[in-house]
Amino acid sequence: MAAKKEKEVNNGMQIINSHIESGSFSNLYLLTGEEKYLILQYRDKLVEAIIDKTDTMNYSLFRDESISEDEIISIAQTMPFFAERRVIVVEESGFFAKKTDDAFVTAMSDIPETTVIIFVESKTDGKLKLYNIFSQNGIIARFDAPDSRTLIRWIQGLFREDEISIEEGAILRLLENTGSNMNRIYTEVEKLKAYGYETKKITLADVNALSADVVEDKIFEMIEEISKKNKARVLKLYDDLKYLKTDAMSILALTTNQYNRLLKTSEAMGDGNDVRKVATVLKSPDWLAKKYIGLCRNYNTKMLVEKVNMCIDTDNSIKKGRMKKDLAVEMLILNLIK
Numbered sequence: 001m002a003a004k005k006e007k008e009v010n011n012g013m014q015i016i017n018s019h020i021e022s023g024s025f026s027n028l029y030l031l032t033g034e035e036k037y038l039i040l041q042y043r044d045k046l047v048e049a050i051i052d053k054t055d056t057m058n059y060s061l062f063r064d065e066s067i068s069e070d071e072i073i074s075i076a077q078t079m080p081f082f083a084e085r086r087v088i089v090v091e092e093s094g095f096f097a098k099k100t101d102d103a104f105v106t107a108m109s110d111i112p113e114t115t116v117i118i119f120v121e122s123k124t125d126g127k128l129k130l131y132n133i134f135s136q137n138g139i140i141a142r143f144d145a146p147d148s149r150t151l152i153r154w155i156q157g158l159f160r161e162d163e164i165s166i167e168e169g170a171i172l173r174l175l176e177n178t179g180s181n182m183n184r185i186y187t188e189v190e191k192l193k194a195y196g197y198e199t200k201k202i203t204l205a206d207v208n209a210l211s212a213d214v215v216e217d218k219i220f221e222m223i224e225e226i227s228k229k230n231k232a233r234v235l236k237l238y239d240d241l242k243y244l245k246t247d248a249m250s251i252l253a254l255t256t257n258q259y260n261r262l263l264k265t266s267e268a269m270g271d272g273n274d275v276r277k278v279a280t281v282l283k284s285p286d287w288l289a290k291k292y293i294g295l296c297r298n299y300n301t302k303m304l305v306e307k308v309n310m311c312i313d314t315d316n317s318i319k320k321g322r323m324k325k326d327l328a329v330e331m332l333i334l335n336l337i338k
Helices: 012-022 036-050 069-076 102-108 129-137 148-160 168-178 182-195 204-210 214-227 231-243 248-269 275-282 286-296 301-319 325-337
Strands: 028-032 059-063 086-091 115-120 139-142
Touching: 012 036, 012 139, 028 036, 028 129, 036 086, 036 115, 036 182, 036 231, 059 069, 069 086, 069 102, 069 115, 102 129, 129 139, 148 168, 148 182, 168 182, 168 204, 182 204, 182 214, 214 231, 214 248, 214 286, 214 325, 231 325, 248 275, 248 286, 248 301, 248 325, 275 286, 301 325
Parallel strands: 028 115, 028 139, 059 086, 086 115
Antiparallel strands: none
């Protein structure tokens, strides 16, 4: 069933949740706004409510400004293969920030009922024809930073999922450290939940001790998935880092740092798993040392030396002008998986 046509809505969460609950979807969605965490989360929720993302016959994903308008039109006009719907996700195309071909605008105004197109765009111009087509025939869902009261309720709910209590002062300090960036808040909450899993309580002192940068945490998770050779998850995490506008050189520096820490962990471990010894070498708390020890089980020292050297070689290639930084780091990530 198609969703009732609606104009631009400022509360993207509310409208998409209502579509998911009713099972009634629009053919056109534009997800935009300042809060990238919510955009990524609701992109995935919307797609998963409509189709299985592993259904490669009926799910298509396009990214960046090299996207072909003709290819999108062709896929959009194709009937789904043994499924109710076909889903197309287009990210950061730039189509809503500059004039596009009239044929593309016309095609978007006549999308088959069996196709759902989801655009994720950080830059939009409300004066463009394409924007107006989505406003009239689809959903323009904005995701902006929620107010502090909403953020506090959301944080409390995240802890409540694991039956962990958190002091009010701890929540306020968490928000001081992270700002209103929900992606960063979520990452910090997950770390605090792991820390407080046994005590079932998070205090102000805990938040002060564990606060860190979201990008570094994503890099650690990416390296963890590299060790498992989970290519799809690695590329998803890398795409999220780029979507959050993390510079390629920052990704390279943090990746190199993490592999250096893993190498130090491997050397400190020797034939055992002495948490205190590793924690002393890394100058980190015991809980973090345990994470590095766990990850080191997927490597030996020789492998980690090779990984560190790959990072150093990539850095040299960039600095000597042999490769562009974005391409060099992307190739590094792919080679690290092998």
